[in-house]
Amino acid sequence: MSIVTIRGQLGSGAPEIGRIVADRLKVDYVDREIIAEVAASINRSENEIIILEKPPSNLLERIGEALARRAIRRGVSSAYLPASAMPLDDKCYLNALISVIRELAQTQQIVIRGRGSQFILKDYQRALHVLVVAPLEMRVNRVMKDMKLDKKVAKQEIINSDSSRRQFTKRYFRARLEDPKLYDLVINTQNIDFKAAASIVVDAVHHK
Numbered sequence: 001m002s003i004v005t006i007r008g009q010l011g012s013g014a015p016e017i018g019r020i021v022a023d024r025l026k027v028d029y030v031d032r033e034i035i036a037e038v039a040a041s042i043n044r045s046e047n048e049i050i051i052l053e054k055p056p057s058n059l060l061e062r063i064g065e066a067l068a069r070r071a072i073r074r075g076v077s078s079a080y081l082p083a084s085a086m087p088l089d090d091k092c093y094l095n096a097l098i099s100v101i102r103e104l105a106q107t108q109q110i111v112i113r114g115r116g117s118q119f120i121l122k123d124y125q126r127a128l129h130v131l132v133v134a135p136l137e138m139r140v141n142r143v144m145k146d147m148k149l150d151k152k153v154a155k156q157e158i159i160n161s162d163s164s165r166r167q168f169t170k171r172y173f174r175a176r177l178e179d180p181k182l183y184d185l186v187i188n189t190q191n192i193d194f195k196a197a198a199s200i201v202v203d204a205v206h207h208k
Helices: 014-025 033-041 046-053 059-075 090-107 136-147 151-173 194-207
Strands: 003-008 028-030 110-113 127-133 185-188
Touching: 003 014, 003 194, 014 028, 014 110, 014 127, 014 194, 090 110, 090 151, 127 194, 136 151, 185 194
Parallel strands: 003 110, 003 127, 028 110, 127 185
Antiparallel strands: none
């Protein structure tokens, strides 16, 4: 069975490479579908999951989040609240995420993009973990083209994305996202096109 986890910086080509790999291996590729599965498993909306995956960006937001949870705790006992009305905390989200990703890995051959899958499946010997990187200037140019943005806005999108992903990794897995020791392959797409990068991944899958 083939299991590939792929994580990459915005503009590095990770989703494009992941889809090509899945196509060549004839397996499913999942990304945002995981949000839907996690939401369904704990009876929450997809928006709630998306919000939790993006940690509060400033002090006021963190204070607001803490006050909202405190208000619920001090108002009605959680014993009388339906699951969908209880505050969604990190532990609840992480447990659901781990359950969904492990279930996917146990039941099918698959390429999974992000969502901490490289940490959740780190002890799966048949899983290949891939990190895709690229120089900032190249990433900016790709984002400008793909998202039809000017250079300044594209660069800010990358900065925001990088920060959010690092916070996500630190918050839920106590790790550094770019640590090469977490991956079997680190591919720089500066001088390797996406199809060639996918060929490297597929070849590594066959050798693992």
